[in-house]
Amino acid sequence: MSASVISGPAAGYPVIIQGGMGAGVSNWCLAQAVSRTGQLGLVSGTALDPILVRRLQDGDPGGHMRRGLDAFPFPAMAERIWQKYYIAGGKAERTPYLSVPQMEKEIPRELSELCIVANFVEVHLARQGHSNPVGINYLEKIQMAHLPCIYGAMLAGVEYVVMGAGIPLKIPGVLDSYVNHQPAEYAIHIHGSQEGDDITMHFDPRDYMEVELGPLTRPKFLPIVSSNTLATTMLKKANGRVDGLVIETRTAGGHNAPPRGKPLFSDIGEPVYGERDAIDIAKLRELGVPFWLAGGYGSPEMLRDALSQGAAGVQVGTAFEFANESGLRADYKQRLLAKAIDGEARVFTDPLASPTGFPFKVAQLEGTYSDAEVVAIRPRICDLGFLREPYRTEDGGIGYRCAAEPVTLFLAKGGKLEDTVGRKCICNGLLANIGYQQVRNGKREEVGLVTAGDDLVTIARFLQPQRTDYSAADVISQLLSGCEAPQVLEPCDDLCFA
Numbered sequence: 197m198s199a200s201v202i203s204g205p206a207a208g209y210p211v212i213i214q215g216g217m218g219a220g221v222s223n224w225c226l227a228q229a230v231s232r233t234g235q236l237g238l239v240s241g242t243a244l245d246p247i248l249v250r251r252l253q254d255g256d257p258g259g260h261m262r263r264g265l266d267a268f269p270f271p272a273m274a275e276r277i278w279q280k281y282y283i284a285g286g287k288a289e290r291t292p293y294l295s296v297p298q299m300e301k302e303i304p305r306e307l308s309e310l311c312i313v314a315n316f317v318e319v320h321l322a323r324q325g326h327s328n329p330v331g332i333n334y335l336e337k338i339q340m341a342h343l344p345c346i347y348g349a350m351l352a353g354v355e356y357v358v359m360g361a362g363i364p365l366k367i368p369g370v371l372d373s374y375v376n377h378q379p380a381e382y383a384i385h386i387h388g389s390q391e392g393d394d395i396t397m398h399f400d401p402r403d404y405m406e407v408e409l410g411p412l413t414r415p416k417f418l419p420i421v422s423s424n425t426l427a428t429t430m431l432k433k434a435n436g437r438v439d440g441l442v443i444e445t446r447t448a449g450g451h452n453a454p455p456r457g458k459p460l461f462s463d464i465g466e467p468v469y470g471e472r473d474a475i476d477i478a479k480l481r482e483l484g485v486p487f488w489l490a491g492g493y494g495s496p497e498m499l500r501d502a503l504s505q506g507a508a509g510v511q512v513g514t515a516f517e518f519a520n521e522s523g524l525r526a527d528y529k530q531r532l533l534a535k536a537i538d539g540e541a542r543v544f545t546d547p548l549a550s551p552t553g554f555p556f557k558v559a560q561l562e563g564t565y566s567d568a569e570v571v572a573i574r575p576r577i578c579d580l581g582f583l584r585e586p587y588r589t590e591d592g593g594i595g596y597r598c599a600a601e602p603v604t605l606f607l608a609k610g611g612k613l614e615d616t617v618g619r620k621c622i623c624n625g626l627l628a629n630i631g632y633q634q635v636r637n638g639k640r641e642e643v644g645l646v647t648a649g650d651d652l653v654t655i656a657r658f659l660q661p662q663r664t665d666y667s668a669a670d671v672i673s674q675l676l677s678g679c680e681a682p683q684v685l686e687p688c689d690d691l692c693f694a
């Protein structure tokens with residue numbers, strides 16, 4: 197039933213992809229609401245393990261996690277997680293969430309199981325109540341989590357894997373292996389590694405299967421790139437089929453590719469992009485695969501423009517971030533929407549905030565980590581560690597560090613002082629954005645660090661007269677109003693947000 201309006205290479209593909217928004221902003225509710233319209237909803241695959249744990253510790257409101265666990269094909273594994281983390285009625289407000297082991301090259305079995313199950317549950321729930329495809333988004337940079345996470349998503353029948361923030365040349369091979377539950381491996385980047393070091397991670401589905409299963413569907417694979425060179429590299433050098441490309445420009449929410457050449461900054465300290473960063477769409481067309489344009493394409497005019505240039509459609513994030521179904525905290529949504537209505541919404545492209553080193557878009561909101569005064573009083577704490585990078589220790593082992601952790605610790609691990617400047621704890625900020633902030637000393641101590649694209653400024657365009665909120669379907673119907681795409685809304689008896 198999926199809506200396809202394109203003839204030629206993109207026939208059968210969605211016109212609108214709701215971009216992956218981690219952590220937990222593009223949750224199963226949002227992806228389900230989008231896919232229900234016949235367009236493509238993506239759940240974010242980032243940090244789903246602690247997110248599942250926190251939902252269970254909050255008493256699983258609505259019983260959705262239980263439904264997902266009941267559908268998991270290996271019941272003993274699902275039950276172990278339920279028994280360990282579920283608290284009937286939810287944990288006490290002042291009690292900390294149970295922590296999840298941090299990711300390492302040799303993943304403890306408990307963490308692998310959590311990753312498999314959490315990815316399964318998110319995709320499974322997004323696929324309920326309609327018959328259209330659902331995808332999952334990962335950040336290549338968070339490499340150590342890939343193998344168990346992708347297997348869990350494929351067990352749930354995910355139809356698309358979309359991956360940004362890196363060059364995911366070896367992911368197609370992983371997808372191919374998992375179709376028949378074959379072992380997969382993934383070489384990770386270990387800072388300072390030397391020839392002969394073991395940098396490869398391994399995962400064998402058969403170590404986890406409690407019963408024999410038939411073959412899985414091979415999801416379509418769409419890497420997210422921001423240059424013609426990377427687009428060509430992906431198609432020429434990937435170790436398996438690449439089904440299309442998402443081309444993301446610098447106005448997009450989340451992390452952005454840095455400008456090419458010598459770094460230049462504007463008066464207010466944002467990276468300055470130049471002609472070398474422009475995308476040549478004619479050259480993209482010549483690659484002969486469907487492509488979607490992303491970054492400021494959330495309007496009927498921009499969708500028409502993309503289609504007229506030969507794109508299969510657009511990938512949109514910011515417009516969906518502020519829809520009712522997204523995981524962003526309701527108070528942040530309302531305050532940022534109010535700012536947009538008043539013409540006061542601002543987004544700052546912060547070249548330093550992210551420990552990944554990529555520029556990171558930050559929505560300016562008082563009382564969050566966009567506010568220098570709030571940042572100044574936060575002691576550096578690294579207790580989630582999604583962005584920790586592995587490095588080679590002096591004795592040839594592997595250590596883990598993050599440029600936003602306490603400076604002395606980072607330096608003791610061989611990190612450079614200049615790399616710590618201006619870094620913010622994105623992990624804690626992102627979990628706070630979706631209401632799962634750390635509880636320490638009996639208090640919910642962390643505030644959010646909201647990312648949004650430049651489109652935030654005009655987001656109020658989705659509000660109907662007299663309304664202060666809007667749905668994902670409102671976004672879809674407004675975007676499609678300028679072209680002849682059929683609009684579909686499958687009836688659904690499984691809505692998490694009516």
Ligand SMILES: Cc1cc2nc3c(=O)[nH]c(=O)nc-3n(C[C@H](O)[C@H](O)[C@H](O)COP(=O)(O)O)c2cc1C
Nearest residue numbers: 215216217218360448449450491492512513514649
């Ligand atoms: C809140 C938010 C979080 C995002 N997180 C991710 C992410 O985890 N992975 C990713 O590949 N892209 C991420 N993005 C980028 C989107 O998937 C999408 O490409 C982008 O938002 C499109 O541009 P737009 O914001 O102008 O619509 C994020 C965007 C937003 C707004």
